[in-house]
Amino acid sequence: MAVARVRLRERPAFGTTKSPFGRCGRRACDEPGAWISRVSPTPLLLVVALYDKVTVADLALAAYERALEPKKLVLIPGGHFDPYQDQFELAQTAATQWFSEHLLL
Numbered sequence: 001m002a003v004a005r006v007r008l009r010e011r012p013a014f015g016t017t018k019s020p021f022g023r024c025g026r027r028a029c030d031e032p033g034a035w036i037s038r039v040s041p042t043p044l045l046l047v048v049a050l051y052d053k054v055t056v057a058d059l060a061l062a063a064y065e066r067a068l069e070p071k072k073l074v075l076i077p078g079g080h081f082d083p084y085q086d087q088f089e090l091a092q093t094a095a096t097q098w099f100s101e102h103l104l105l
Contacts, residue, residue: 033063040068043102047074047083047091054080072098 036044044067048060064073074094076087083091 033059033066036063036067040066041070043098044071045074045095045098046071047076047094049076049078049080049082049087051078052080070102 044064046060046064046067048057048064049055050057052060061073064071072094074091076083076091078087
């Protein structure tokens with residue numbers, strides 16, 4: 001059986017990363033909140049775990065403030081994985097309601 005060799009892409013140099021909005025430094029492209037004002041007014045549901053240490057809640061809340069309507073913020077008690085585990089029912093209900101309102105025809 002033949003094994004295909006795949007060449008890994010090299011990471012682009014700082015400041016050369018392409019995004020839908022032009023070139024940006026690596027850090028700016030990694031921060032979705034930096035683009036929020038450009039994608040609004042797309043419906044936005046933000047589910048934020050209040051004690052998240054992986055995706056810092058402060059950045060998510062600041063992005064939410066910059067977003068245009070329609071938008072909804074759901075705050076989940078707990079850390080990064082709690083919306084998928086201990087608080088799944090709360091996150092799932094919020095997402096189901098939001099998607100039913102904004103995605104279904």
